[in-house]
Amino acid sequence: MVRERLRRFAPFRSLGVRIFIAVCIMGIVPGVILRYILLSSYETRAISVRKSEIQNQCTILADHLVTYGYLADPSSEVINAELEQFSSLYDGRIMIIDNDLKIIKDTYSISQGKIMISEEILRCFDKSSIAKHDKINRYIEFTTPITDRTTGAVIGVILTSVSTDNIAETISIMGRKATLFEVIVAVLAVCFSVFVSMNLIRPFRAINTAIIQVEEGFTEEKISVPDYIETEVISASFNKLMDKMNTLEASRQEFVSNVSHELKTPITSVKVLADSLLTQDDVPVEIYREFMEDITKEIDREDKIINDLLSLVKLDKTAGGLMNISVVDINAMLEDILKRVRPIADRAKVELILESIRPVSAEIDEIKLSLAIMNVIENAVKYNKENGWVKVSVDADHQFFTVTVSDSGMGIPEEAQAHIFERFYRVDKSHSKEIGGSGLGLAITRNTVLMHDGAIKVESSEGIGTTFTIKIPKTHTTADKETDEESRKDEKTI
Ligand SMILES: Nc1ncnc2c1ncn2[C@@H]1O[C@H](COP(=O)(O)OP(=O)(O)OP(=O)(O)O)[C@@H](O)[C@H]1O
Ligand SMILES: [Mg+2]
Structure with a gap:
């Protein structure tokens, strides 16, 4: 249905427009798809690298926290410095939660001393840590268990949230560059498709011009456009048609001149006979009779020709x-x-x-x-x-x-x-x-x-x-x- 409508839509019926659209699509669409695939795979890759990097850092940090007994005494200068460095390096926030669900350290110093109950933290106490990426708010959240070395029990949790702004920024820079590149490619594709479509349809235009010239009577020469096999075939068919029409025209002209000649002969004889009677004075009755007999004969002849012509027309095989x-x-x-x-x-x-x-x-x-x-x-x-x-x-x-x-x-x-x-x-x-x-x-x-x-x-x-x-x-x-x-x-x- 849609295809049918498109086909009837006038511009789509032009070969040039179709070639133009095809070349444009071939030039632009692959670029757009490639851009989408590249950017999204870059993002996935960058997030997963970031996740594993931070996960490793957090595991090392949890180990240090245990070594320094940070959960019992969160005043360790070394650890606090390490936490600050970590959070500023990854542009993130770290919270240390002990097994009473109390936040004993918040690098943003907002929630320190508060109780934190969330599904992720409770699950982390059950030894299942979480790494969650929030695409809309652009951050990754991790929970890392702090495990007692002797008992193996989870004695606290490190809750880390790291911004992914720099990844998004990189993607947007890459996106802008890709857009610029696409615009350049699109402009080139449009120019190229105009050039290609004009060139491809030129021989067909040439055929049309040649046919119009023959039609308008400027030339009787055979047309020849050997650029493509197709145009060669069209030219040959047209020339054949022209030959046939010329033969038909020649036989029509011959027939018309024959008919006029044959029809004229008896009339001329009648006129000569009638004139000679009119120009003579005191023509004897016998001469009149003789001439009138000749005139009748000529009229009969004319009549026969006309009747024969009529029966021929009726009998014509093509007229059926x-x-x-x-x-x-x-x-x-x-x-x-x-x-x-x-x-x-x-x-x-x-x-x-x-x-x-x-x-x-x-x-x-x-x-x-x-x-x-x-x-x-x-x-x-x-x-x-x-x-x-x-x-x-x-x-x-x-x-x-x-x-x-x-x-x-x-x-x-x-x-x-x-x-x-x-x-x-x-x-x-x-x-x-x-x-x-x-x-x-x-x-x-x-x-x-x-x-x-x-x-x-x-x-x-x-x-x-x-x-x-x-x-x-x-x-x-x-x-x-x-x-x-x-x-x-x-x-x-x-
Ligand atoms: N049996 C025949 N013997 C010799 N010539 C013949 C014979 N039949 C036809 N022709 C020749 O063929 C010509 C064409 O014949 P056609 O019957 O078509 O025309 P036509 O006899 O001259 O005139 P029309 O028959 O219309 O009165 C004749 O003029 C004649 O020269
Ligand atoms: Mg005859």
């Missing part, structure tokens, strides 16, 4: 044209197509032959596919010679059916075979002009075949003839609903 699939008798469908092409074939003196190797039925869009096959058969008739022939045959295996259209026509040059399925492509423009056509027929056929998940190929020898083979699966794998709906939307927009 809507398919109207049903089980169709392919033999009957071919017979029907041949019936429709026969008048043209008769006029061109071309023989049409249908060879049904076996009965075939398949799941197809009948209207679209018959138009596609008709385009191929029409071509076979159109680009044929007098007394030539066109043979259409249909065969199938368990998975596919194949329609083959062979002709005895002029053939297609090898170098043109790769282009005949392109929109507006015609092999020999001048020759094709006599025959007529816009170069869209095979593009429509190819798109229709692809929509049926099929394939179309051409084999041809110039002067001998051409064979088109269309292979289509007998069962149609339905495109998912979404595609159907999308295509319906597309149909509306067309």
